[in-house]
Amino acid sequence: VKRSRAVVLREFGAQLDLAEFEVPEPGPGAAVVAVELGGICGTDAHLQRGHLPMPLPVVLGHEAVGRVIGLGDGLDRDVLGQPIAPGDLVTWASSIACGRCHWCLREQEPTLCADRAVYGINRRADRWPHLSGAWADAIYLHPGTTLVAVPDGLEPVDVIALGCAGPTAVHGVLRLAAPGFGDTVVVQGSGPVGLAAAIYAGRSGAGRVVLVGGPAGRLELARELGIADVCLDIFEVEDPATRARLVLAETPGGRGADLVVECTGSPPAVAQGIDLCRPNGTYLILGQYTDRGPTPLNPHLITRKQLRVLGSWAFSGGHFVDYVESLPRLVERFELHRLVSTYPLESAGQALDDVRAGRVVKAALRPSRSALV
Numbered sequence: 001v002k003r004s005r006a007v008v009l010r011e012f013g014a015q016l017d018l019a020e021f022e023v024p025e026p027g028p029g030a031a032v033v034a035v036e037l038g039g040i041c042g043t044d045a046h047l048q049r050g051h052l053p054m055p056l057p058v059v060l061g062h063e064a065v066g067r068v069i070g071l072g073d074g075l076d077r078d079v080l081g082q083p084i085a086p087g088d089l090v091t092w093a094s095s096i097a098c099g100r101c102h103w104c105l106r107e108q109e110p111t112l113c114a115d116r117a118v119y120g121i122n123r124r125a126d127r128w129p130h131l132s133g134a135w136a137d138a139i140y141l142h143p144g145t146t147l148v149a150v151p152d153g154l155e156p157v158d159v160i161a162l163g164c165a166g167p168t169a170v171h172g173v174l175r176l177a178a179p180g181f182g183d184t185v186v187v188q189g190s191g192p193v194g195l196a197a198a199i200y201a202g203r204s205g206a207g208r209v210v211l212v213g214g215p216a217g218r219l220e221l222a223r224e225l226g227i228a229d230v231c232l233d234i235f236e237v238e239d240p241a242t243r244a245r246l247v248l249a250e251t252p253g254g255r256g257a258d259l260v261v262e263c264t265g266s267p268p269a270v271a272q273g274i275d276l277c278r279p280n281g282t283y284l285i286l287g288q289y290t291d292r293g294p295t296p297l298n299p300h301l302i303t304r305k306q307l308r309v310l311g312s313w314a315f316s317g318g319h320f321v322d323y324v325e326s327l328p329r330l331v332e333r334f335e336l337h338r339l340v341s342t343y344p345l346e347s348a349g350q351a352l353d354d355v356r357a358g359r360v361v362k363a364a365l366r367p368s369r370s371a372l373v
């Protein structure tokens, strides 16, 4: 019997615990995977402090890529129908919707399902199979997991670089807002969600992508990788009116952007974003993943400018598959691996601190297969 280390959150705000669990044999339709990289998402920093409702204890980690150790009866292909076998590199969607409720069946919107089971967030570590998060040497993937073989030629680091921000941007930017060919798109925020939104806006045919964020080092990297046509550092300009003027000067005729995507998580950014939209334009609010309360804004501008205002929450298995299928072309175009800083599993606390302080763009834990003993 193999054993796996796992990073367990037992108490909000407390130090993370490195525990050990037995690696179970996969039951019918299930899989056991050795984690190659477990991504750290901005949401994890909030989960650790108790900013989102979740049960405890939990093995953290909801974005990952790994190698198949074992497959249960009946599981021999990925969601796209490609054969999978032990040793193959795979990745998977973090959530499984219930498939039975009003939101799943009537509305066909699995992201709104209230009974979604999410690896690394709401699967308890004190119940079998324990290994239900990606910050571990091994993870148990239940039947119904959207499991995808990693396309040939991609490295684990390519898959984890955007993390869950990738499929989140596929959902919001590509599927909901769907910018048109030649559009000017302004992205507020240069964290992983902002970078992913800028990348997918460019891929969807936008003519000009303006990234508004900071700090300078992060924008410099976005510029070097060619993620946006224009990068504006908000840390250099403190006055919101001056910031707005600078951004509007980058839009056709100074009229504003066809699409503005909010990816900051900061409520006051929403009022500022409305000012950056052109009349008859679209505003997508993508970054407000934790409830940081209300913010003053002028609703008259939404009516007066005839804005289309959209919200988008997380992503479905379908969005995740679209994301993985888009990766070979993204990796050809952008050196995504340069976004990633890796840490050993036992440094999860340090990695979380670095994410919180903005010292890294994307952190990922690198467990060790040799630890699976």
Ligand SMILES: [Zn+2]
Residues within 6 Å of the ligand: 041, 042, 043, 044, 062, 063, 164, 165
């Ligand atoms: Zn996430």
Ligand SMILES: [Zn+2]
Residues within 6 Å of the ligand: 097, 098, 099, 100, 101, 102, 103, 104, 105, 113, 114, 115, 116
């Ligand atoms: Zn449901």
